[in-house]
Amino acid sequence: QSALTQPASVSGSPGQSVTISCTGTSSDVGSYNLVSWYQQHPGKAPKFVIHEGSQRPSGISDRFSGSTSGTTASLTISGLQSEDEAEYFCCSYAGTSIFFYVFGTGTKVTV
Amino acid sequence: QVQLQESGPGLVKPSETLSLTCNVSGGSISSYYWSWIRQPPGKGLEWIGYIFDSGSPSGRANYNPSLKSRVNMSLDTSKNQFSLKVGSVTVADTAIYYCARQVGGAEYFDPWGQGTLVTVSS
Numbered sequence: 001q002s003a004l005t006q007p008a009s010v011s012g013s014p015g016q017s018v019t020i021s022c023t024g025t026s027s028d029v030g031s032y033n034l035v036s037w038y039q040q041h042p043g044k045a046p047k048f049v050i051h052e053g054s055q056r057p058s059g060i061s062d063r064f065s066g067s068t069s070g071t072t073a074s075l076t077i078s079g080l081q082s083e084d085e086a087e088y089f090c091c092s093y094a095g096t097s098i099f100f101y102v103f104g105t106g107t108k109v110t111v
Numbered sequence: 112q113v114q115l116q117e118s119g120p121g122l123v124k125p126s127e128t129l130s131l132t133c134n135v136s137g138g139s140i141s142s143y144y145w146s147w148i149r150q151p152p153g154k155g156l157e158w159i160g161y162i163f164d165s166g167s168p169s170g171r172a173n174y175n176p177s178l179k180s181r182v183n184m185s186l187d188t189s190k191n192q193f194s195l196k197v198g199s200v201t202v203a204d205t206a207i208y209y210c211a212r213q214v215g216g217a218e219y220f221d222p223w224g225q226g227t228l229v230t231v232s233s
Contacts, residue, residue, distance in 0.1 A: 003155060036219035038156075045209060046156070048221040057221070089156055093218040099175060101146075101158040101218070 004029065004090055004104035011110040012080045020107045022073040022090035028102055030071035034093035037066060037075045041086045050075060077109065085111045113138040115210050115224035123204075123231050129197040133210030133224060140164060140191045144213040146220060147184065147195045149206040152228075157206075161213050162186050162193055200231045 005023040012018040022035065029035055035053045038046035050056055050066040053073060063078045073092070077084050090104035119131035133145070141164040150156050160174035162184040170186040170193070178197070186193035197204060207228050211220040 032218075034218040036217075038220075045223040045226050046220075047223075048219055051214075051217050051219040055217070091156070091158075091219070096173070099158075099177075100161075100173060103156040103158065106155045 002102075004092060004102055006088075006090060006104040006107045008105075009108040009110065014080055014082065014111060016080050017076060017078040018080060018109060020075045020077075020088055020090075020109070022075070022092075022104045024071050024073070024092050024102070026071060028071075028092040028094040029068065029073055031095065032093045033068060035066070035068055035073040036091045037064075037073075038089045038091065039084075039086045040089065046089060080111050082111050085109055113143075113212055113222060115212065115222060117208060117210050117224045117227040119208075119227060119229070121228060121230060123200055123229060124233055125201055125231055126199055129195075129200050129204060129229055129231070131195045131208055131210075131227065131229070132192055133194070134190075134192045135212075136191070140186055140193060141188055144215050145186070145193050146211050146213045148209045148211055148220065148223075150209070150226075151203075151206045159195065159197075159208075160184055164188060202231050205229065205231045 010018045037050040040046045053068040054066040116134045144163040146161040147159040162170045162172040165171035172184040181198045183196045207226040209226045211223040
């Protein structure tokens with residue numbers, strides 16, 4: 001089972017928007033609307049920011065938004081701030097007959 | 112609120128068994144599913160498996176097929192903790208190991224423990 005494909009890095013200036021793609025297959029992203037996104041600062045544990053493709057939990061800034069189209073999920077960070085600089089990982093449910101959960105390769109966001 | 116804390120040896124010799132425990136506070140271990148996830152230094156995340164309280168003594172687990180032959184998970188409701196064992200370890204098992212609560216249905220992981228680095232070396 002291959003990891004979901006993400007760009008290695010994206011960058012933007014403060015106030016701009018960036019979008020991170022997460023490409024899977026018909027067995028994971030394309031079959032289930034169950035993609036989650038995690039933010040990880042250096043030396044810290046991942047922090048959950050989006051679930052079910054586009055649902056933002058309470059306490060997470062509305063500058064974070066998610067969407068899914070076919071086998072590709074996306075995370076958009078608008079109004080970039082310095083504290084958004086981190087590694088971001090996607091994760092998709094892949095069903096109980098395969099690998100259950102598969103993570104993305106990770107994207108470094110530089111502000 | 113639920114908090115998780117991993118504990119266990121930071122150094123394991125090749126071919127031996129890696130053993131970690133995750134202590135859960137602020138909530139009952141019987142109320143959720145619980146996962147182990149690892150991250151080799153400088154690399155991405157890998158789901159290892161999950162366990163839940165099925166009523167049986169050690170819980171019921173499902174594992175990543177790529178690790179299934181070497182992994183065993185258990186839980187102890189009396190201590191509100193769950194454990195991970197990975198057998199026949201190699202240097203490829205060197206990673207930061209995280210425990211996390213798994214939210215079934217929506218299928219996401221929150222919260223996570225702080226993580227513990229396990230190095231496989233002779």
